[in-house]
Amino acid sequence: MRFHDRREAGQELAARLTEWAAGGDLVRPVVLALPRGGVPVAAPVAQALSAPLDVLVARKIGLPGQPELGVGAIVGDDPPLFDGRTFQMLGLDEDSLGPQVARERTELHRREVLYRGDRPATDVTDRTVIVIDDGLATGVTARAALRHLRRRNPGRLILAVPVGAPDSVAAMSQEADDVLCLYQPPEFRAVGEWYVNFDQTGDDEVIDTLRRHSAPAPER
Numbered sequence: 001m002r003f004h005d006r007r008e009a010g011q012e013l014a015a016r017l018t019e020w021a022a023g024g025d026l027v028r029p030v031v032l033a034l035p036r037g038g039v040p041v042a043a044p045v046a047q048a049l050s051a052p053l054d055v056l057v058a059r060k061i062g063l064p065g066q067p068e069l070g071v072g073a074i075v076g077d078d079p080p081l082f083d084g085r086t087f088q089m090l091g092l093d094e095d096s097l098g099p100q101v102a103r104e105r106t107e108l109h110r111r112e113v114l115y116r117g118d119r120p121a122t123d124v125t126d127r128t129v130i131v132i133d134d135g136l137a138t139g140v141t142a143r144a145a146l147r148h149l150r151r152r153n154p155g156r157l158i159l160a161v162p163v164g165a166p167d168s169v170a171a172m173s174q175e176a177d178d179v180l181c182l183y184q185p186p187e188f189r190a191v192g193e194w195y196v197n198f199d200q201t202g203d204d205e206v207i208d209t210l211r212r213h214s215a216p217a218p219e220r
Helices: 006-022 038-049 084-090 094-116 140-150 166-172 203-213
Strands: 030-033 053-055 058-063 066-075 128-132 156-163 178-183
Touching (some): 006 128, 006 156, 030 038, 038 053, 038 128, 038 156, 038 203, 053 094, 053 203, 058 094, 058 140, 066 084, 066 140, 094 203, 128 140, 140 166, 166 178
Parallel strands (some): 030 053, 030 128
């Protein structure tokens, strides 16, 4: 099974989550996408649920020399969250990753301003929060995002992804109240392998999608 693109994957997630909503399981839902790739997946979900769409900017901390190998992640001003098992396997220490953390923190704040501008982050208190990405590999970025959100007192925290590594999906059950993963291939290597079209999502697409699906500004 392969998804044609992120939008098709989002439509399939939306169909499943609409069933949950019909059963009364989603209270005042808000959809939070992990940009950039999670945004086009999340848009059909937000539309189907008539829910506001916002972003939660998280940045992966890559292994020096192999930036695509995530060994940690940051969200907001939270301390970095590192994958302890990977650290042990590779003989890493947090001090050696200080420069990478600093660079990713700068990029994180740049994207928050770019995507949201002056608009405050959506209040998630006592709401059903659905966190969406285009896939789950190591899970370290999703874990950092879920822990950040848990401190903001959501009523229910759901992680929804089209495809993911089985071990990572299982581990997320300790972080989210519910985990929805449409496809868990036993031979999982990379998220992009499960999409026909996995072109990079650009900043302009993120901004335009948020403009069309975000919640209206509160009255003053």
